[in-house]
Amino acid sequence: MFIETAGPAAGIAPAGPAGLPATRRPTRRALSPYLYILPAVVLLLVWTYWPLGQTVNLSFNDWNLIPTKPKQYVDVQKYAKVLSLPELHQALINTGLYILAFLGISVALPLVFALLSRKVQGKARTAYQALIFVPFLITPVASSAIWRWLFAPEGGTIPAIAAALGAPMGNIFRDPGSSMMAVIVIVGWQMLGFGVLVVSAGLAGISPDYAAAASIDGASGRQITWRIIIPLLSPSLVFLSLMTILLSAQWTYPIIDLVTQGGPGNSSTNIYYLLYQFGFRNFDAGLSSAAGTLFFLGFGLIALVFVELSERLSFYDN
Amino acid sequence: MGRLVLNQLSRSFKNVSAVKNVSLTVEDGDFLVLLGPSGCGKTTLLRMIAGLLEPTSGSLELDGTDITAAPSKKRDLAMVFQSYALYPHLSVAKNLAFPLHVRRTDKQEVKKRVEAVADMVEIGHLLDRKPKELSGGQRQRVAVARALVREPKAFLMDEPLSNLDAKLRTATRQELAGLHKRLGATFIYVTHDQVEAMTMATKIALLNGGQLEQLGTPEELYDKPASVFAAGFLGSPATNLIDAELSTSNGSITVMAPSVEAVLWEGETPRREVVLGIRPEHLSIHAPGSSAAAPSSGAALRGVIDLAENLGSEQVIYCRVGGNRVAVRAPRGQHWEPGNAVVLGADAKNLHLFDRSSGRRLEWQADAKHASTASSVQPTASV
Numbered sequence: 001m002f003i004e005t006a007g008p009a010a011g012i013a014p015a016g017p018a019g020l021p022a023t024r025r026p027t028r029r030a031l032s033p034y035l036y037i038l039p040a041v042v043l044l045l046v047w048t049y050w051p052l053g054q055t056v057n058l059s060f061n062d063w064n065l066i067p068t069k070p071k072q073y074v075d076v077q078k079y080a081k082v083l084s085l086p087e088l089h090q091a092l093i094n095t096g097l098y099i100l101a102f103l104g105i106s107v108a109l110p111l112v113f114a115l116l117s118r119k120v121q122g123k124a125r126t127a128y129q130a131l132i133f134v135p136f137l138i139t140p141v142a143s144s145a146i147w148r149w150l151f152a153p154e155g156g157t158i159p160a161i162a163a164a165l166g167a168p169m170g171n172i173f174r175d176p177g178s179s180m181m182a183v184i185v186i187v188g189w190q191m192l193g194f195g196v197l198v199v200s201a202g203l204a205g206i207s208p209d210y211a212a213a214a215s216i217d218g219a220s221g222r223q224i225t226w227r228i229i230i231p232l233l234s235p236s237l238v239f240l241s242l243m244t245i246l247l248s249a250q251w252t253y254p255i256i257d258l259v260t261q262g263g264p265g266n267s268s269t270n271i272y273y274l275l276y277q278f279g280f281r282n283f284d285a286g287l288s289s290a291a292g293t294l295f296f297l298g299f300g301l302i303a304l305v306f307v308e309l310s311e312r313l314s315f316y317d318n
Numbered sequence: 319m320g321r322l323v324l325n326q327l328s329r330s331f332k333n334v335s336a337v338k339n340v341s342l343t344v345e346d347g348d349f350l351v352l353l354g355p356s357g358c359g360k361t362t363l364l365r366m367i368a369g370l371l372e373p374t375s376g377s378l379e380l381d382g383t384d385i386t387a388a389p390s391k392k393r394d395l396a397m398v399f400q401s402y403a404l405y406p407h408l409s410v411a412k413n414l415a416f417p418l419h420v421r422r423t424d425k426q427e428v429k430k431r432v433e434a435v436a437d438m439v440e441i442g443h444l445l446d447r448k449p450k451e452l453s454g455g456q457r458q459r460v461a462v463a464r465a466l467v468r469e470p471k472a473f474l475m476d477e478p479l480s481n482l483d484a485k486l487r488t489a490t491r492q493e494l495a496g497l498h499k500r501l502g503a504t505f506i507y508v509t510h511d512q513v514e515a516m517t518m519a520t521k522i523a524l525l526n527g528g529q530l531e532q533l534g535t536p537e538e539l540y541d542k543p544a545s546v547f548a549a550g551f552l553g554s555p556a557t558n559l560i561d562a563e564l565s566t567s568n569g570s571i572t573v574m575a576p577s578v579e580a581v582l583w584e585g586e587t588p589r590r591e592v593v594l595g596i597r598p599e600h601l602s603i604h605a606p607g608s609s610a611a612a613p614s615s616g617a618a619l620r621g622v623i624d625l626a627e628n629l630g631s632e633q634v635i636y637c638r639v640g641g642n643r644v645a646v647r648a649p650r651g652q653h654w655e656p657g658n659a660v661v662l663g664a665d666a667k668n669l670h671l672f673d674r675s676s677g678r679r680l681e682w683q684a685d686a687k688h689a690s691t692a693s694s695v696q697p698t699a700s701v
Contacts, residue, residue: 212370218417234407
């Protein structure tokens with residue numbers, strides 16, 4: 001006769017540590033994660049969401065920023081007005097042009113530079129990348145001052161060289177045809193290093209095994225770059241594009257203020273500079289807030305699209 | 319075809335020499351395992367064969383053509399990486415098709431070959447998945463399939479089983495060996511795992527410190543280790559290695575060490591410092607005074623039991639013999655207590671002798687009676 005053997009006896013797992021009453025511990029444990037994130041939540045509420053709410057609220061009011069003057073509710077009038085302003089249309093077009101230019105300077109160009117810098121070996125590569133990155137560390141005020149000297153019509157190095165080459169240039173900051181280009185050059189010079197840094201970090205994160213495997217599989221250097229490296233770099237490139245689209249208006253703002261003040265005739269302004277002018281030059285808080293709210297929604301949508309895109313493009317290299 | 323000749327291949331990294339003057343020939347259809355501990359240069363050697371590393375000196379020939387300076391894409395080799403290196407942005411089908419696409423193979427042909435190779439390694443149902451959606455074992459299969467899809471001259475494999483769990487590793491090992499038999503292609507396989515080397519290889523190249531220590535069939539390496547290193551590396555538990563002295567006594571060759579006494583055969587030899595090697599399975603264990611404990615020829619080791627390990631199928635008894643710890647394999651059912659005195663015996667034919675200073679194996683040549691009686695064996699230079 002066979003007798004089935006029993007499994008190990010149940011209920012021999014060691015009991016939990018004695019000490020605190022069982023009823024108090026779970027409450028404290030459930031609360032602790034919220035306590036950890038509380039400081040961050042408070043800061044976000046005070047510095048981001050509270051002002052955002054105030055902006056939306058202001059956009060439905062007429063107010064000239066004088067504390068003693070009461071706000072007057074005007075429904076959506078400010079939205080209607082801001083959408084019909086030709087300055088806004090000009091600023092939107094300019095912002096689009098700035099974004100296109102910076103997609104070239106801080107995404108495409110860094111990709112080329114970072115891929116090329118792989119050919120440089122050892123310490124020379126670090127020195128090369130450091131040289132490109134340094135402008136990013138210079139404050140916009142200082143770099144604006146340097147570039148203004150460089151482009152100064154009287155005694156500036158660049159106009160002097162241009163004149164020597166037989167192509168005299170005037171004051172590029174005062175010419176509607178070139179003022180925007182001047183801002184793009186200055187901001188681009190600063191942002192290029194940031195782009196190279198992000199792309200280089202992305203490249204460093206790609207295992208060299210992929211290129212080695214592709215090379216043994218028979219791929220040429222060009223095929224490896226286009227079919228393996230660039231697709232694997234796409235999460236970095238999407239991130240950089242998103243940063244460029246969302247932040248290029250902010251990056252250009254201080255330079256516009258310092259070298260062209262949006263002029264001549266709004267030729268180099270952008271939406272952030274326009275917001276500033278509505279609010280703090282024309283003292284129309286409602287108009288400025290209405291424009292701000294619209295841009296917030298627009299950029300929010302773009303950000304959502306990119307977040308979705310980067311989710312799809314993340315391959316989790318393992 | 320896939321006959322590979324390595325001629326005095328060396329590679330240094332700055333001042334560190336990773337591979338030193340390795341010469342060997344891999345015949346078409348061989349399954350050569352490059353075996354050795356971490357840092358012995360086996361992966362460096364494989365990467366030089368693959369064209370991923372340039373040799374500092376020496377040359378490489380594939381089917382009679384010098385490929386030392388040829389880029390890896392021109393070498394017509396396929397490689398399975400330790401990390402598998404599956405392109406993470408491509409589906410399994412596109413990973414498999416990649417080597418064909420970059421060679422501009424006809425689309426119909428690509429489809430046919432991808433499906434055929436997927437069927438061969440049983441991953442047909444995974445073709446639409448991305449690598450991140452696969453388990454470790456499935457990734458390994460895809461990596462092998464990507465190597466197979468192109469029918470290269472030789473397959474290079476860099477520890478392809480090291481990321482799999484023990485059970486899957488055994489199963490995949492057998493499949494790879496089966497695949498090699500079916501294809502009849504040349505395989506060069508890097509591992510530090512002696513079981514993989516013993517079970518799959520037709521030839522093993524044992525590397526130590528960047529140099530070729532021994533080259534031969536798995537049987538040759540196991541039965542006739544060419545050096546102290548080879549004897550100690552292959553086998554688990556490792557070969558017992560005891561410093562001893564070779565001399566002649568009463569017309570017979572003897573090997574003496576503290577608590578060790580071995581009488582080999584009739585002959586004469588000058589005194590010589592040697593290392594005596596005995597595999598744990600070649601030792602028998604007896605109680606002192608039993609009739610089996612005093613053989614007329616062979617080795618007798620007197621010791622005290624230190625530890626008995628039960629491995630399930632057998633037990634390993636560790637004994638203190640002189641200043642050495644000696645392992646003995648013994649069947650289950652015998653009862654050996656730590657602290658008991660024992661006598662260990664081994665046949666003369668199962669004793670390995672190595673020169674103490676060079677570490678090389680000593681072979682007895684019966685006909686050279688009056689000349690030097692033991693000669694050192696050099697590593698053979700071709701498979």
